[in-house]
Amino acid sequence: DADVTQTPRNRITKTGKRIMLECSQTKGHDRMYWYRQDPGLGLRLIYYSFDVKDINKGEISDGYSVSRQAQAKFSLSLESAIPNQTALYFCATSGSQGYGYTFGSGTRLTVV
Amino acid sequence: GENVEQHPSTLSVQEGDSAVIKCTYSDSASNYFPWYKQELGKGPQLIIDIRSNVGEKKDQRIAVTLNKTAKHFSLHITETQPEDSAVYFCAARKNNAGNMLTFGGGTRLMVKP
Numbered sequence: 001d002a003d004v005t006q007t008p009r010n011r012i013t014k015t016g017k018r019i020m021l022e023c024s025q026t027k028g029h030d031r032m033y034w035y036r037q038d039p040g041l042g043l044r045l046i047y048y049s050f051d052v053k054d055i056n057k058g059e060i061s062d063g064y065s066v067s068r069q070a071q072a073k074f075s076l077s078l079e080s081a082i083p084n085q086t087a088l089y090f091c092a093t094s095g096s097q098g099y100g101y102t103f104g105s106g107t108r109l110t111v112v
Numbered sequence: 113g114e115n116v117e118q119h120p121s122t123l124s125v126q127e128g129d130s131a132v133i134k135c136t137y138s139d140s141a142s143n144y145f146p147w148y149k150q151e152l153g154k155g156p157q158l159i160i161d162i163r164s165n166v167g168e169k170k171d172q173r174i175a176v177t178l179n180k181t182a183k184h185f186s187l188h189i190t191e192t193q194p195e196d197s198a199v200y201f202c203a204a205r206k207n208n209a210g211n212m213l214t215f216g217g218g219t220r221l222m223v224k225p
Contacts, residue, residue: 042215042217043156043201043215090156098144098205098210098211098212100158101146101148102158103155103157104155105154105155106153106154106155
């Protein structure tokens with residue numbers, strides 16, 4: 001089984017719908033992250049969590065929310081999806097010193 | 113905060129040639145520099161990293177060099193093969209501010225057979 005599992009792998013949704021992307025990990029890491037990748041290649045940080053009771057905004061948090069349900073689970077929600085949120089979304093985990101970032105396989109989200 | 117710039121954004125080489133990707137960082141407090149490879153349909157995977165107390169590190173056909181004075185580091189791939197085709201990301205980590213990575217914009221490497 002993968003260390004970091006994201007579901008779904010692909011999703012098409014309509015403008016205005018609420019959607020949740022889920023991430024679970026077996027690395028035992030405290031830290032979890034959500035990134036967005038657009039066709040221009042770069043990874044942009046949406047939200048991150050250093051432990052179950054800690055949630056922090058990243059550089060592009062507007063229009064997104066997260067929930068850290070347990071050490072191993074970190075979900076990303078789009079409350080009202082819009083077409084410019086069409087992108088590839090990655091969940092990642094790391095140890096407390098910032099080493100060993102491990103990424104999931106990504107969720108390709110299309111908002112029509 | 114930290115800013116990491118990566119060049120080039122795309123790189124095409126002939127199989128067997130070498131490829132070099134360069135990154136610069138802005139914060140002299142950064143002390144850890146990993147490189148990630150993202151194959152089509154997959155998430156980025158760590159391929160090599162270097163810490164600030166080392167100037168060079170090698171692992172088979174890949175190597176990373178670090179110049180702390182100039183605040184830049186590079187990934188070198190020798191004897192490139194088609195399976196090296198991917199997107200490569202550099203990153204830098206400061207030993208404070210939560211020890212988080214800042215990523216470069218990525219380089220799409222294409223190795224032509």
